[in-house]
Amino acid sequence: MSEKYTFLFAPLDGVGHVNACLGIAEQLRDRGHRVVFATPMSWKGKLEQQGFIEELYHVSDEELNPSQSGAAWWESIMAKMRPAVSGPSIEIHEKIQIPIWNETLNQIKYSDRRLREIVSNVKPDAIVVDYMLHIPALMDQGKLRKLIEKPRFIFIILYFPQFHQAFLGFYRLPSLPLEFQM
Protein backbone atom coordinates (compact mmCIF):
# COMPACT_ATOMS: atom_id res chain seq x y z
CA MET A 1 0.00 0.00 0.00
CA SER A 2 1.38 3.38 -0.95
CA GLU A 3 1.60 6.26 1.49
CA LYS A 4 -1.65 8.04 2.42
CA TYR A 5 -1.91 11.79 2.55
CA THR A 6 -4.31 14.38 3.91
CA PHE A 7 -5.74 16.85 1.39
CA LEU A 8 -7.55 19.98 2.44
CA PHE A 9 -9.82 21.44 -0.25
CA ALA A 10 -10.91 25.03 0.30
CA PRO A 11 -12.94 26.31 -2.65
CA LEU A 12 -14.61 29.67 -2.99
CA ASP A 13 -18.25 29.63 -1.87
CA GLY A 14 -19.89 28.69 -5.16
CA VAL A 15 -21.23 25.53 -6.77
CA GLY A 16 -18.89 25.78 -9.76
CA HIS A 17 -15.85 26.15 -7.52
CA VAL A 18 -16.77 23.20 -5.35
CA ASN A 19 -17.56 21.10 -8.43
CA ALA A 20 -14.16 21.92 -9.90
CA CYS A 21 -12.58 20.42 -6.79
CA LEU A 22 -14.81 17.36 -6.63
CA GLY A 23 -13.39 15.49 -9.62
CA ILE A 24 -9.93 15.47 -8.08
CA ALA A 25 -11.23 14.98 -4.54
CA GLU A 26 -13.22 11.90 -5.58
CA GLN A 27 -10.14 10.28 -7.14
CA LEU A 28 -8.06 10.96 -4.03
CA ARG A 29 -10.83 9.67 -1.74
CA ASP A 30 -11.17 6.48 -3.80
CA ARG A 31 -7.44 5.87 -3.49
CA GLY A 32 -7.72 5.91 0.27
CA HIS A 33 -6.41 9.40 1.05
CA ARG A 34 -8.02 11.53 3.74
CA VAL A 35 -9.92 14.33 2.03
CA VAL A 36 -11.24 17.27 4.01
CA PHE A 37 -13.39 20.11 2.65
CA ALA A 38 -13.31 23.52 4.34
CA THR A 39 -16.52 25.25 3.26
CA PRO A 40 -19.01 27.84 4.51
CA MET A 41 -21.90 26.66 6.68
CA SER A 42 -24.30 26.60 3.74
CA TRP A 43 -22.53 23.44 2.50
CA LYS A 44 -23.21 21.51 5.70
CA GLY A 45 -23.88 17.83 5.03
CA LYS A 46 -23.47 18.04 1.27
CA LEU A 47 -19.86 16.88 1.16
CA GLU A 48 -20.07 14.48 4.06
CA GLN A 49 -22.74 12.67 2.05
CA GLN A 50 -20.09 12.00 -0.58
CA GLY A 51 -17.57 10.57 1.81
CA PHE A 52 -15.55 13.68 2.61
CA ILE A 53 -14.75 15.17 5.99
CA GLU A 54 -16.29 18.62 6.49
CA GLU A 55 -14.76 21.54 8.34
CA LEU A 56 -17.27 24.37 8.28
CA TYR A 57 -16.72 28.08 8.78
CA HIS A 58 -18.90 31.16 9.01
CA VAL A 59 -18.55 33.89 6.41
CA SER A 60 -20.58 36.59 8.16
CA ASP A 61 -22.58 37.46 11.28
CA GLU A 62 -25.74 37.21 9.29
CA GLU A 63 -25.13 33.60 8.43
CA LEU A 64 -28.48 32.63 9.92
CA ASN A 65 -30.06 34.55 7.09
CA PRO A 66 -29.62 32.07 4.27
CA SER A 67 -29.49 34.78 1.63
CA GLN A 68 -26.04 35.72 2.98
CA SER A 69 -24.21 32.70 1.68
CA GLY A 70 -24.10 29.91 -0.83
CA ALA A 71 -26.43 29.55 -3.77
CA ALA A 72 -29.04 31.91 -2.29
CA TRP A 73 -26.47 34.66 -2.02
CA TRP A 74 -25.34 34.18 -5.62
CA GLU A 75 -28.94 34.19 -6.71
CA SER A 76 -29.75 37.44 -4.95
CA ILE A 77 -26.58 39.19 -6.08
CA MET A 78 -27.07 38.13 -9.69
CA ALA A 79 -30.68 39.30 -9.66
CA LYS A 80 -29.47 42.69 -8.43
CA MET A 81 -26.69 42.86 -11.01
CA ARG A 82 -28.76 41.71 -13.94
CA PRO A 83 -29.18 45.12 -15.61
CA ALA A 84 -25.40 45.53 -15.85
CA VAL A 85 -24.79 42.16 -17.47
CA SER A 86 -25.77 43.38 -20.91
CA GLY A 87 -23.46 46.38 -20.69
CA PRO A 88 -19.90 46.86 -21.92
CA SER A 89 -17.41 44.60 -20.16
CA ILE A 90 -15.73 47.44 -18.24
CA GLU A 91 -19.12 48.22 -16.66
CA ILE A 92 -19.44 44.57 -15.70
CA HIS A 93 -16.19 44.94 -13.77
CA GLU A 94 -17.48 48.05 -12.01
CA LYS A 95 -21.03 46.98 -11.34
CA ILE A 96 -20.75 43.22 -10.86
CA GLN A 97 -17.21 42.07 -10.18
CA ILE A 98 -16.26 44.80 -7.69
CA PRO A 99 -19.35 44.26 -5.47
CA ILE A 100 -18.83 40.47 -5.59
CA TRP A 101 -15.17 40.80 -4.68
CA ASN A 102 -15.87 43.32 -1.94
CA GLU A 103 -18.25 40.82 -0.43
CA THR A 104 -15.74 37.98 -0.94
CA LEU A 105 -13.02 40.02 0.78
CA ASN A 106 -15.33 40.61 3.74
CA GLN A 107 -15.89 36.87 3.92
CA ILE A 108 -12.15 36.18 3.72
CA LYS A 109 -11.53 38.63 6.57
CA TYR A 110 -14.37 37.20 8.63
CA SER A 111 -13.24 33.59 8.23
CA ASP A 112 -9.47 34.15 8.57
CA ARG A 113 -9.16 33.01 12.17
CA ARG A 114 -11.33 29.93 11.67
CA LEU A 115 -9.49 28.94 8.48
CA ARG A 116 -6.17 29.05 10.34
CA GLU A 117 -7.72 26.89 13.04
CA ILE A 118 -8.92 24.39 10.41
CA VAL A 119 -5.46 24.19 8.80
CA SER A 120 -3.89 23.71 12.19
CA ASN A 121 -6.36 20.96 13.19
CA VAL A 122 -6.44 19.10 9.88
CA LYS A 123 -2.64 19.22 9.37
CA PRO A 124 -2.91 18.71 5.61
CA ASP A 125 -0.09 17.46 3.44
CA ALA A 126 -1.57 19.50 0.63
CA ILE A 127 -4.03 22.35 0.36
CA VAL A 128 -6.16 22.73 -2.75
CA VAL A 129 -7.89 26.04 -3.36
CA ASP A 130 -10.10 27.46 -6.07
CA TYR A 131 -9.82 31.20 -5.66
CA MET A 132 -8.65 34.32 -7.43
CA LEU A 133 -7.93 36.35 -4.34
CA HIS A 134 -5.04 35.78 -1.95
CA ILE A 135 -6.03 33.96 1.25
CA PRO A 136 -3.16 34.29 3.72
CA ALA A 137 -4.62 31.56 5.95
CA LEU A 138 -4.31 29.06 3.10
CA MET A 139 -1.56 30.34 0.83
CA ASP A 140 1.11 31.92 2.95
CA GLN A 141 4.00 29.49 3.04
CA GLY A 142 5.89 30.92 6.03
CA LYS A 143 2.93 30.68 8.37
CA LEU A 144 1.81 27.35 6.94
CA ARG A 145 5.18 25.73 7.61
CA LYS A 146 4.72 26.49 11.29
CA LEU A 147 1.26 24.97 11.26
CA ILE A 148 2.00 21.95 9.13
CA GLU A 149 5.08 19.88 9.74
CA LYS A 150 5.66 18.83 6.16
CA PRO A 151 3.58 20.71 3.65
CA ARG A 152 4.13 18.86 0.39
CA PHE A 153 2.46 20.91 -2.22
CA ILE A 154 -0.38 23.22 -2.86
CA PHE A 155 -2.61 23.05 -5.86
CA ILE A 156 -4.52 26.00 -7.04
CA ILE A 157 -7.44 24.98 -9.17
CA LEU A 158 -9.05 27.48 -11.41
CA TYR A 159 -12.10 26.43 -13.16
CA PHE A 160 -12.48 29.72 -14.97
CA PRO A 161 -10.28 29.51 -17.97
CA GLN A 162 -11.60 32.82 -19.22
CA PHE A 163 -9.66 34.56 -16.49
CA HIS A 164 -6.46 32.88 -17.45
CA GLN A 165 -6.25 34.61 -20.77
CA ALA A 166 -8.40 36.53 -23.12
CA PHE A 167 -11.84 35.12 -23.15
CA LEU A 168 -13.79 36.02 -26.15
CA GLY A 169 -17.37 37.11 -25.85
CA PHE A 170 -18.42 35.47 -22.65
CA TYR A 171 -20.78 38.21 -21.62
CA ARG A 172 -21.91 39.52 -24.91
CA LEU A 173 -21.73 38.40 -28.47
CA PRO A 174 -21.79 41.67 -30.37
CA SER A 175 -21.49 40.01 -33.72
CA LEU A 176 -21.39 36.29 -34.15
CA PRO A 177 -18.89 34.87 -36.60
CA LEU A 178 -20.52 34.07 -39.92
CA GLU A 179 -20.38 30.30 -39.46
CA PHE A 180 -22.73 30.53 -36.46
CA GLN A 181 -25.32 32.68 -38.18
CA MET A 182 -27.44 29.85 -39.43
Added chain:
Amino acid sequence: MNVPPALSGYATDGDRTIWKIYDDKLKEVYGDFFKELNDWVQEHGGPTLNFNFPFLMKYSPYANIYMYPIELDYTSLRPNPPNWHQFDAFVRNGNETFEIPEKLRSGPGKLIYFSLGTIGCVDVELMKRLIKILGKSPNRFIVSKGKALDNFLQFILNR
Protein backbone atom coordinates in the same frame (compact mmCIF):
# COMPACT_ATOMS: atom_id res chain seq x y z
CA MET B 1 1.27 39.98 -23.05
CA ASN B 2 0.44 38.54 -26.39
CA VAL B 3 -3.28 38.17 -25.69
CA PRO B 4 -6.01 40.74 -25.01
CA PRO B 5 -6.81 41.64 -21.39
CA ALA B 6 -8.83 38.98 -19.58
CA LEU B 7 -12.59 39.47 -19.85
CA SER B 8 -12.23 42.32 -22.31
CA GLY B 9 -13.81 40.44 -25.18
CA TYR B 10 -11.23 41.84 -27.61
CA ALA B 11 -9.99 39.69 -30.46
CA THR B 12 -6.48 38.25 -30.36
CA ASP B 13 -5.66 39.93 -33.68
CA GLY B 14 -7.17 43.26 -32.69
CA ASP B 15 -5.72 46.71 -32.13
CA ARG B 16 -3.23 46.46 -29.29
CA THR B 17 -3.41 50.13 -28.36
CA ILE B 18 -6.97 49.41 -27.21
CA TRP B 19 -5.68 46.59 -25.02
CA LYS B 20 -3.44 49.07 -23.22
CA ILE B 21 -6.32 51.49 -22.67
CA TYR B 22 -8.43 48.66 -21.30
CA ASP B 23 -5.62 47.49 -19.01
CA ASP B 24 -5.20 50.99 -17.61
CA LYS B 25 -8.93 51.27 -17.07
CA LEU B 26 -8.92 47.95 -15.20
CA LYS B 27 -6.19 49.20 -12.86
CA GLU B 28 -8.30 52.28 -12.19
CA VAL B 29 -11.54 50.34 -11.60
CA TYR B 30 -9.90 47.83 -9.25
CA GLY B 31 -7.52 50.34 -7.64
CA ASP B 32 -9.31 50.81 -4.31
CA PHE B 33 -10.29 47.19 -3.97
CA PHE B 34 -6.78 45.99 -4.78
CA LYS B 35 -5.23 48.33 -2.24
CA GLU B 36 -7.58 47.16 0.49
CA LEU B 37 -6.87 43.50 -0.33
CA ASN B 38 -3.12 44.02 -0.56
CA ASP B 39 -2.93 45.92 2.73
CA TRP B 40 -5.00 43.33 4.54
CA VAL B 41 -3.07 40.37 3.09
CA GLN B 42 0.24 41.92 4.21
CA GLU B 43 -1.10 42.65 7.68
CA HIS B 44 -1.96 38.98 7.91
CA GLY B 45 1.36 37.52 6.97
CA GLY B 46 1.00 37.44 3.20
CA PRO B 47 3.22 38.76 0.42
CA THR B 48 2.99 42.03 -1.49
CA LEU B 49 0.74 41.21 -4.42
CA ASN B 50 1.21 42.39 -7.97
CA PHE B 51 -1.77 43.62 -9.92
CA ASN B 52 -2.00 40.60 -12.16
CA PHE B 53 -5.66 40.85 -12.98
CA PRO B 54 -7.75 38.88 -12.44
CA PHE B 55 -5.56 36.80 -10.15
CA LEU B 56 -5.01 39.02 -7.17
CA MET B 57 -3.03 36.31 -5.45
CA LYS B 58 0.31 34.58 -5.37
CA TYR B 59 0.37 31.52 -7.62
CA SER B 60 1.25 28.19 -6.08
CA PRO B 61 4.97 27.41 -6.32
CA TYR B 62 3.96 23.73 -6.50
CA ALA B 63 1.16 23.23 -8.98
CA ASN B 64 -1.54 25.33 -10.62
CA ILE B 65 -4.18 23.78 -12.79
CA TYR B 66 -6.90 25.20 -14.96
CA MET B 67 -9.72 23.83 -17.02
CA TYR B 68 -9.98 24.72 -20.66
CA PRO B 69 -10.39 22.53 -23.75
CA ILE B 70 -7.02 22.31 -25.43
CA GLU B 71 -8.55 23.02 -28.83
CA LEU B 72 -9.67 26.45 -27.66
CA ASP B 73 -6.69 27.32 -25.52
CA TYR B 74 -4.35 30.22 -26.26
CA THR B 75 -1.11 28.37 -25.69
CA SER B 76 0.16 29.20 -29.18
CA LEU B 77 -0.03 32.88 -28.24
CA ARG B 78 0.84 32.56 -24.58
CA PRO B 79 2.70 29.51 -23.34
CA ASN B 80 1.80 28.44 -19.84
CA PRO B 81 4.01 29.68 -17.01
CA PRO B 82 5.99 27.03 -15.13
CA ASN B 83 3.85 24.88 -12.84
CA TRP B 84 0.66 25.60 -14.77
CA HIS B 85 -1.22 22.62 -16.16
CA GLN B 86 -4.16 22.48 -18.52
CA PHE B 87 -7.06 20.05 -18.15
CA ASP B 88 -9.86 19.56 -20.67
CA ALA B 89 -12.42 19.00 -17.93
CA PHE B 90 -12.83 18.25 -14.25
CA VAL B 91 -15.09 15.24 -14.41
CA ARG B 92 -16.84 14.16 -11.23
CA ASN B 93 -19.14 11.24 -10.50
CA GLY B 94 -21.13 12.87 -7.70
CA ASN B 95 -23.86 11.06 -5.84
CA GLU B 96 -26.78 12.04 -8.05
CA THR B 97 -27.82 10.53 -11.32
CA PHE B 98 -29.26 12.43 -14.24
CA GLU B 99 -31.63 10.67 -16.60
CA ILE B 100 -31.49 12.00 -20.12
CA PRO B 101 -35.11 12.68 -21.10
CA GLU B 102 -36.59 10.15 -23.48
CA LYS B 103 -37.08 12.55 -26.37
CA LEU B 104 -33.44 13.63 -26.26
CA ARG B 105 -31.96 10.14 -26.15
CA SER B 106 -31.97 9.57 -29.84
CA GLY B 107 -32.08 11.92 -32.75
CA PRO B 108 -29.75 13.54 -35.21
CA GLY B 109 -26.39 14.99 -34.32
CA LYS B 110 -24.66 15.11 -30.96
CA LEU B 111 -26.17 15.72 -27.53
CA ILE B 112 -24.51 18.83 -26.11
CA TYR B 113 -24.71 20.44 -22.67
CA PHE B 114 -24.58 24.22 -22.92
CA SER B 115 -24.00 26.61 -20.00
CA LEU B 116 -22.73 30.17 -19.68
CA GLY B 117 -22.32 29.88 -15.93
CA THR B 118 -23.52 32.10 -13.12
CA ILE B 119 -23.14 35.47 -14.81
CA GLY B 120 -23.81 34.68 -18.46
CA CYS B 121 -27.18 33.06 -17.92
CA VAL B 122 -28.76 36.08 -16.20
CA ASP B 123 -28.64 37.94 -19.49
CA VAL B 124 -32.05 36.75 -20.61
CA GLU B 125 -31.94 38.41 -24.02
CA LEU B 126 -28.56 36.90 -24.77
CA MET B 127 -29.74 33.47 -23.66
CA LYS B 128 -32.88 33.65 -25.79
CA ARG B 129 -30.80 34.63 -28.78
CA LEU B 130 -28.35 31.82 -28.21
CA ILE B 131 -31.13 29.27 -27.77
CA LYS B 132 -32.63 30.43 -31.04
CA ILE B 133 -29.28 30.01 -32.78
CA LEU B 134 -28.68 26.59 -31.18
CA GLY B 135 -32.16 25.56 -32.29
CA LYS B 136 -31.02 25.82 -35.90
CA SER B 137 -28.11 23.47 -35.35
CA PRO B 138 -28.41 19.82 -36.37
CA ASN B 139 -27.46 18.81 -32.81
CA ARG B 140 -29.47 18.35 -29.60
CA PHE B 141 -28.81 20.67 -26.67
CA ILE B 142 -29.44 20.73 -22.95
CA VAL B 143 -29.25 24.39 -21.95
CA SER B 144 -28.54 25.46 -18.37
CA LYS B 145 -31.03 28.27 -17.89
CA GLY B 146 -30.30 29.55 -14.41
CA LYS B 147 -32.89 31.27 -12.26
CA ALA B 148 -33.39 34.18 -14.61
CA LEU B 149 -35.03 31.93 -17.17
CA ASP B 150 -37.51 30.53 -14.64
CA ASN B 151 -36.74 26.87 -14.65
CA PHE B 152 -33.41 25.18 -14.20
CA LEU B 153 -33.16 23.41 -17.48
CA GLN B 154 -34.72 23.75 -20.85
CA PHE B 155 -34.66 20.93 -23.27
CA ILE B 156 -34.63 21.64 -26.93
CA LEU B 157 -35.17 18.98 -29.47
CA ASN B 158 -34.02 19.79 -32.93
CA ARG B 159 -35.23 18.03 -35.94
